[in-house]
Amino acid sequence: MTISDEIKTVRKELILEHAERLFYERGYRGTSMDAVAEALSVTKPVLYAVYDRKxxxxxxxxxxxxxxxxxxxxxxxxxxxxxxxxxxxxxxxxxxxxxxxxxxxxxxxxxxxxxxxxxxxxxxxxxxxxxxxxxxxxxxxxxxxxxxxxxxxxxxxxxxxxxxxxxxxxxxxxxxxxxxxxxxxxxxxxxxxxxxxxxx
Amino acid sequence: MTISDEIKTVRKELILEHAERLFYERGYRGTSMDAVAEALSVTKPVLYAVYDRKxxxxxxxxxxxxxxxxxxxxxxxxxxxxxxxxxxxxxxxxxxxxxxxxxxxxxxxxxxxxxxxxxxxxxxxxxxxxxxxxxxxxxxxxxxxxxxxxxxxxxxxxxxxxxxxxxxxxxxxxxxxxxxxxxxxxxxxxxxxxxxxxxx
CATH class of the missing domain: 1.10.357.10 (Tetracycline Repressor, domain 2)
Known part of the structure; x- marks a missing residue:
């Protein structure tokens, strides 16, 4: 596993953790990719580099x-x-x-x-x-x-x-x-x- | 119970039955009042006379x-x-x-x-x-x-x-x-x- 792969895996974990919480509280439809990026304190391009679809x-x-x-x-x-x-x-x-x-x-x-x-x-x-x-x-x-x-x-x-x-x-x-x-x-x-x- | 009350009760039953099916298939957020009215083959005013909010x-x-x-x-x-x-x-x-x-x-x-x-x-x-x-x-x-x-x-x-x-x-x-x-x-x-x- 390269360092970049490893960073991607860690990012994925973090995204899933925050998205789970948001989908749980606001519903899947009620949560935008913007909200996920915001909860993670990252910009949308960083989020989209890992997940390009909600x-x-x-x-x-x-x-x-x-x-x-x-x-x-x-x-x-x-x-x-x-x-x-x-x-x-x-x-x-x-x-x-x-x-x-x-x-x-x-x-x-x-x-x-x-x-x-x-x-x-x-x-x-x-x-x-x-x-x-x-x-x-x-x-x-x-x-x-x-x-x-x-x-x-x-x-x-x-x-x-x-x-x-x-x-x-x-x-x-x-x-x-x-x-x-x-x-x-x-x-x-x-x-x-x-x-x-x-x-x- | 007046006839108008009775009609309202029957309408309510029908609305709930159709809305249940639509919310089940498309989700609550994914179902509009328009879609409920359409499934019932009634106009929106008829629907709103019974339920004014989804x-x-x-x-x-x-x-x-x-x-x-x-x-x-x-x-x-x-x-x-x-x-x-x-x-x-x-x-x-x-x-x-x-x-x-x-x-x-x-x-x-x-x-x-x-x-x-x-x-x-x-x-x-x-x-x-x-x-x-x-x-x-x-x-x-x-x-x-x-x-x-x-x-x-x-x-x-x-x-x-x-x-x-x-x-x-x-x-x-x-x-x-x-x-x-x-x-x-x-x-x-x-x-x-x-x-x-x-x-x-």
């Missing part, structure tokens, strides 16, 4: 949100332990990702209708990966006699929805810490798939 | 979505039966409401940031009613020895999220019927609160 920022925010979910799942599945261990670990990691990137998660779910067909394909592919791999983990747990589920796909959507939904209600000054919420979601997830609650 | 349509869509959730809960709590019966009935009714009014649910959750402070108070009041009354039902089930929950508020948010999330993934041409989804959500809801699965 839409590409939204696409990258969405891809990052999806990739975080998939990373949470893949890391959990690599853990040496029972399927119950892995599913509990996934629920905690996924909860943590939604909470730490609340603005990004909200923007992805709210503004998806603006994503153009050429990017929809990649987004749908990643969604498919997430759903399939979560279903695989549940099926592996059923095969191991750890889980009891009648309909794996809907159980996977129920878990994904229950945890994704945290972006709607989480408040940093709320009653529960992110860790406590992660533990509760892990318990609910294990209950949902019929694992003996609280056991490992 | 914002008031969004507020009414949001209030209706919230009231449907609360109705599902209150009707279920009136059922003569155990808390398990009532919670199962709520999950089915709520699922049905989200599916039958998918566009309205989506618009409410996506566009909430446009709702002005004067309406936020009523919306927050209704949200509070829903959360409190669902928590009460869970607590009543715990008191009756039917449910085992460590943290009632988060269990209530988890159930609300899991079912609300259906607006994201439900497709009318999908694998499962609305009734089948309702039954599955009822099972997941009862499992989540630690009720003996499948029992009544």
């Amino acid at each position: 839409l590409d920022i939204l696409i990258d925010i969405s891809l990052r949100a999806l990739n975080r979910s998939i990373d949470a799942l893949r890391l959990a599945r690599r853990i040496d332990g029972t399927r119950t261990h892995q599913l509990r670990d996934f629920a905690r990691r996924f909860t943590d990702a939604v909470i730490r990137h609340q603005a990004g998660s909200a923007v992805f779910f709210r503004e998806e209708s603006f994503i153009p067909p050429e990017a929809t394909r990649e987004i749908n592919h990643l969604k498919g990966c997430f759903d399939t791999e979560l279903a695989e983990l549940i099926e592996a747990g059923m095969a191991a006699g750890e889980f009891r589920v009648d309909d794996v796909r809907s159980a996977s959507l129920a878990i994904g929805g229950m945890i994704s939904w945290i972006y709607i209600w989480y408040r940093p000054d709320g009653r529960l810490s992110p860790e406590a919420i992660g533990d509760l979601m892990a318990t609910y997830t294990l209950r949902l798939v019929g694992a003996p609650a609280g056991s490992s | 914002l008031d349509i969004l507020i009414d869509i949001s209030l209706r979505a919230l009231n449907r959730s609360i109705d599902a809960l209150r009707l279920a709590r009136r059922i003569d039966g155990t808390r398990t019966h009532q919670l199962r009935d709520f999950a089915r009714r709520f699922t049905d409401a989200v599916i039958r009014h998918q566009a309205g649910s989506a618009v409410f959750f996506r566009e909430e940031s446009f709702i002005p402070p004067e309406a936020t108070r009523e919306i927050n009041h209704l949200k509070g009613c829903f959360d409190t009354e669902l928590a009460e039902l869970i607590e009543a089930g715990m008191a009756a020895g039917e449910f085992r929950v460590d943290d009632v508020r988060s269990a209530s948010l988890a159930i609300g999220g899991m079912i609300s999330w259906i607006y994201i993934w439900y497709r009318p041409d999908g694998r499962l019927s609305p009734e089948a989804i309702g039954d599955l959500m009822a099972t997941y809801t009862l499992r989540l609160v630690g009720a003996p699965a499948g029992s009544s």
Whole structure:
């Protein structure tokens, strides 16, 4: 990686971080490229050197949100332990990702209708990966006699929805810490798939 | 109710129905009052006689979505039966409401940031009613020895999220019927609160 590439990567991160916050607070349509440049204290040419369309920022925010979910799942599945261990670990990691990137998660779910067909394909592919791999983990747990589920796909959507939904209600000054919420979601997830609650 | 009031009510229903669909497909900001009038095949003065601001349509869509959730809960709590019966009935009714009014649910959750402070108070009041009354039902089930929950508020948010999330993934041409989804959500809801699965 050249120094100029490295600078570009750092700039990209900063742009996405600020744009996420602005899109979250003012909506995607309500945020201009001028506003993004202003929040970053850079001129528009500097911003356009990295993103020449506002839409590409939204696409990258969405891809990052999806990739975080998939990373949470893949890391959990690599853990040496029972399927119950892995599913509990996934629920905690996924909860943590939604909470730490609340603005990004909200923007992805709210503004998806603006994503153009050429990017929809990649987004749908990643969604498919997430759903399939979560279903695989549940099926592996059923095969191991750890889980009891009648309909794996809907159980996977129920878990994904229950945890994704945290972006709607989480408040940093709320009653529960992110860790406590992660533990509760892990318990609910294990209950949902019929694992003996609280056991490992 | 006078005939003119009655006509106004019917018109309101029609406007909300069409606006829900347009806001769902094009976003709230992307939909003009002209577009709403056009979809209804009426002139703008006819539309403005019922709603003089686009914002008031969004507020009414949001209030209706919230009231449907609360109705599902209150009707279920009136059922003569155990808390398990009532919670199962709520999950089915709520699922049905989200599916039958998918566009309205989506618009409410996506566009909430446009709702002005004067309406936020009523919306927050209704949200509070829903959360409190669902928590009460869970607590009543715990008191009756039917449910085992460590943290009632988060269990209530988890159930609300899991079912609300259906607006994201439900497709009318999908694998499962609305009734089948309702039954599955009822099972997941009862499992989540630690009720003996499948029992009544």
